[in-house]
Amino acid sequence: MRGATHARWAVCATAAALAATACGGGGDDSGGGGGDGSGVLSSSWGDPQNPLEPANTNEVQGGKVLDMLFRGLKRYDAKSGEANDMLAEKIETSDSQNFTVTVKSGWTFSNGEAVSAKSFVDAWNYGASLKNNQKNAYFFGYIDGYDKVHPEDGGKQTAQTLSGLKVTGDNTFTIKLNQKFSTFPDTLGYAAFAPLPQAFFDDHAAWLKKPVGNGPYTIDSYAKGSVMKMRKWDKYPGEDKAENGGVDLKVYTDNNTAYTDLMAGNLDLVDDVPAAQLKNAKSDLGDRYINTPAGIIQTLAFPFYDKNWGKDGMEKVRTGLSMAINREQITETIFQKTRTPASDWTSPVLGEAGGFKEGLCGDACEYDPKKAKEMIEDGGGLPGGQVKISYNADTGSHKEWVDAVCNSVNNALDNDKACVGNPVGTFADFRNQITQSKMSGPFRAGWQMDYPLIQNFLQPLYYTNASSNDGKWTSEKFDDLVDKANAETDQAKAVGLFQDAEKVLRDDMGAIPLWYQNGSAGYSDRISNVALNPFSLPVYNEIKVS
Amino acid sequence: MGRYVIRRLLQMIPVFIGATLLIFLMVNVMGDPIAGLCGDRQCDPATATQLRKEFGLDKPVWQQYATYMGNVFTGDFGTAFNGQEVTELMSTAFPVTIRLTIVAIVFEVVIGIALGVVTGLRRGRPVDTGVLLITLVVISVPTFVTGLLLQLLLGVKWGWISPSVSSEAPFDELIVPGLVLASVSLAYVTRLTRTSIAENRRADYVRTAIAKGLPRRRVITRHLLRNSLIPVVTFIGTDIGALMGGAIVTERIFNIHGVGFQLYQGILRQNTQTVVGFVTVLVLVFLVANLLVDLLYAVLDPRIRYA
Numbered sequence: 001m002r003g004a005t006h007a008r009w010a011v012c013a014t015a016a017a018l019a020a021t022a023c024g025g026g027g028d029d030s031g032g033g034g035g036d037g038s039g040v041l042s043s044s045w046g047d048p049q050n051p052l053e054p055a056n057t058n059e060v061q062g063g064k065v066l067d068m069l070f071r072g073l074k075r076y077d078a079k080s081g082e083a084n085d086m087l088a089e090k091i092e093t094s095d096s097q098n099f100t101v102t103v104k105s106g107w108t109f110s111n112g113e114a115v116s117a118k119s120f121v122d123a124w125n126y127g128a129s130l131k132n133n134q135k136n137a138y139f140f141g142y143i144d145g146y147d148k149v150h151p152e153d154g155g156k157q158t159a160q161t162l163s164g165l166k167v168t169g170d171n172t173f174t175i176k177l178n179q180k181f182s183t184f185p186d187t188l189g190y191a192a193f194a195p196l197p198q199a200f201f202d203d204h205a206a207w208l209k210k211p212v213g214n215g216p217y218t219i220d221s222y223a224k225g226s227v228m229k230m231r232k233w234d235k236y237p238g239e240d241k242a243e244n245g246g247v248d249l250k251v252y253t254d255n256n257t258a259y260t261d262l263m264a265g266n267l268d269l270v271d272d273v274p275a276a277q278l279k280n281a282k283s284d285l286g287d288r289y290i291n292t293p294a295g296i297i298q299t300l301a302f303p304f305y306d307k308n309w310g311k312d313g314m315e316k317v318r319t320g321l322s323m324a325i326n327r328e329q330i331t332e333t334i335f336q337k338t339r340t341p342a343s344d345w346t347s348p349v350l351g352e353a354g355g356f357k358e359g360l361c362g363d364a365c366e367y368d369p370k371k372a373k374e375m376i377e378d379g380g381g382l383p384g385g386q387v388k389i390s391y392n393a394d395t396g397s398h399k400e401w402v403d404a405v406c407n408s409v410n411n412a413l414d415n416d417k418a419c420v421g422n423p424v425g426t427f428a429d430f431r432n433q434i435t436q437s438k439m440s441g442p443f444r445a446g447w448q449m450d451y452p453l454i455q456n457f458l459q460p461l462y463y464t465n466a467s468s469n470d471g472k473w474t475s476e477k478f479d480d481l482v483d484k485a486n487a488e489t490d491q492a493k494a495v496g497l498f499q500d501a502e503k504v505l506r507d508d509m510g511a512i513p514l515w516y517q518n519g520s521a522g523y524s525d526r527i528s529n530v531a532l533n534p535f536s537l538p539v540y541n542e543i544k545v546s
Numbered sequence: 547m548g549r550y551v552i553r554r555l556l557q558m559i560p561v562f563i564g565a566t567l568l569i570f571l572m573v574n575v576m577g578d579p580i581a582g583l584c585g586d587r588q589c590d591p592a593t594a595t596q597l598r599k600e601f602g603l604d605k606p607v608w609q610q611y612a613t614y615m616g617n618v619f620t621g622d623f624g625t626a627f628n629g630q631e632v633t634e635l636m637s638t639a640f641p642v643t644i645r646l647t648i649v650a651i652v653f654e655v656v657i658g659i660a661l662g663v664v665t666g667l668r669r670g671r672p673v674d675t676g677v678l679l680i681t682l683v684v685i686s687v688p689t690f691v692t693g694l695l696l697q698l699l700l701g702v703k704w705g706w707i708s709p710s711v712s713s714e715a716p717f718d719e720l721i722v723p724g725l726v727l728a729s730v731s732l733a734y735v736t737r738l739t740r741t742s743i744a745e746n747r748r749a750d751y752v753r754t755a756i757a758k759g760l761p762r763r764r765v766i767t768r769h770l771l772r773n774s775l776i777p778v779v780t781f782i783g784t785d786i787g788a789l790m791g792g793a794i795v796t797e798r799i800f801n802i803h804g805v806g807f808q809l810y811q812g813i814l815r816q817n818t819q820t821v822v823g824f825v826t827v828l829v830l831v832f833l834v835a836n837l838l839v840d841l842l843y844a845v846l847d848p849r850i851r852y853a
Contacts, residue, residue, distance in 0.1 A: 047628065047811065048628060049583065049627065049628060049815065050583065050627065050628055050629070051628060051629035058584060058585045059585055130592055130593065130596060131596070133593060133596055133597055133600065134593070135583060135584055135589065135593060137590060137593055138590050150590075150592055150593075151592060152590065152591060152592050153591075153592075208629065223638075223713060224628075224630055224634070224638075225630070225635065225638060225803055225808075226638070226713030226803050227713045250713070251713070251803065252710070252801050253797060253798045253801045253802065253803065253807045253810075254798045254799065254801070256799075257697075257709070257710050257798070257799060257800070257801045258710075258801075260697060260698070260701065260702060260709045260710070261708075261709055261710045261801070263702050263709075264701050264702045264705065264708065264709045266708055266709065266710060267710075394814055395814070425576070426576065426582065426813070426814060426816060427582045427814070428576070428577065428578070428579050428580075428581050428582025428583075428815065428816040429576060429577050429581075429582075429816075431581035431582050431584075431588075432577045432578050432581040432582075434581075434588075435581050435588050435589075448585075460587070467587055467588055467590060468587035468588060470587075470588070
């Protein structure tokens, strides 16, 4: 303790100009606990968009809480992204369609209730059921009986539970899928598959006020819209116990303010460094600034329903556009290397074995202005003589990079008017225009993986009529290969088939890969051992507070 | 007086209905908010339909408006997309913004009027020119520049204040944000008071008061200032509403979870219920503030009577 106090004073003295408030504030927060795992850190947060139910949370802010509050059957390794057993003792299958799950015994929710097979089955049935309005319901779409509890065509719901789920014992249940899906167990680390305690169903309103889970943290207090105080759960039975006393998630109105607060020493962790500050982050924070790959890829999608873009021969124009984009320069100057130029349609976090293949895109993603011009002219030129790249202007720094992409295209084509940005006011409006198939030119498409599988980067985005196939690209050959890959039990072979499918996508340039996005974070000198996982969430339970 | 107030209150009804209808239509024009709820992917159609039904978005606009107004009169402002009642959001946001507004108004009244009186009485002197110059600078610099600059200097460089306001937002943390919020209006109040004072100084009743041998202090406070305050009070009264609704920039910079922040978030998420609810209350605030200003005229100037 003495040592820690001295250290704090030393820091205060040397950084008096910066940290005058930090020293006072820091002392209050940690309650004098230093280095013994009882210190509490504060972290920036945003108001979750949806109620905090596992199957209803599809954005990163709510995801942060669920990641601390719940543990599912599987958990993705913070470094490699590999799906490891968490609550699953074993998941067995002989045909890639029928699975038997054994849940480890000895796990409880923080209210004392045991986590059993029923906790999972009840939670999944709740998530899938149409009447509960869960936005992640489609995750249960592979389970048999989904069409009865969640009729897609707007028909009446004819069943309350998924017929593919059966509890066969206290700790065992079986899953029957409606198609072969060999890597299905690896998807079970996604938050939507978390178990839920009986309290969730008994008193739903009370549970939402103060959610109860089975993870290393419990919620101490929750003031909606301002702060959530999460504290270490001492009786947590898992091995990944929290190494700090807790986390205070503070809602910030603006990520610039959060960054300023970090500078002033009022905040310990900012997991979303604003684009405007990226340039200074390195000099402001030194090695307390981290920038690691995340499972996010940005692409430009095309409206294949538009006859100008969908007709044969346009693949040359699309490829030409791809070659006209100087990814290297844009990622360096605009994003300060927090993006990496993309050369396939997946993400580096998958690793070679998982299906990431650098350079799969080949020449089509290399900057070559001369060839780009030839290709576009070869394909009949730009439809209407101009491309308009649509994006939502309300969040992110989309305007900057769209303008840069256009600039790059214009230079390659020696035409000032070849490419212009087309901002759309709000994200909701942007999504509306996409879902109603109203786009008339390429548009921004981003994808953050749900689970680290190559399948997740291809099937939802490019399979015919898939949920996120915004451009309505379609290819029989691609669909065939994906089906085959899903049925393949040998992982290496499955990955090979997925990559073959990816090559089909490349040859038609169904979407232009732009860059892989990194997660970036900055932290104060009070905390250490900070890392971001492949979902760009901080690994909170491993953070040490000194 | 009583009849006047009643007449004014009755006049508020059409204004209130018209204003809320306009807001309702404007938010509606932005399009279907459900599409924004599912991130970068399409909501599955069944869930989207269900959500639309639950929020009443499947009905024609006039019917939505009628139901909404019906609910508002029973005190039900609807539910935001994150499952929180809008009244609950209001109960956390309005106290914060009201505190911020009080701080801002106090600054306007105390500093603005004091500077106005001083400069009005010393027209053409160096102090007058100096203050005029400063107010000109304040008026021409946008609020977000003042805000970010003060935050950086006082909060990070010198460490006098915390750069962000905590979620409880007590008065002492709101002093700097309040000053930033008030800065432009403060400059206007100074200029208005100055002109008004300078004009009335030559009025007959002031000369009479001085000739009667009243002490200078009494002449200024009772006779000169009271008569000069009418335009200033009008300005401050309308400013109350503007400050409460227009604090979006200041609230974002200083991390204040008030009305401006909720409105900003509501607009981004196209959350009709939140936006219309908050704006409705703001409309009421505007109307009441205006009525109070009109009544204050009679207090300040006994020649004005309402019948």
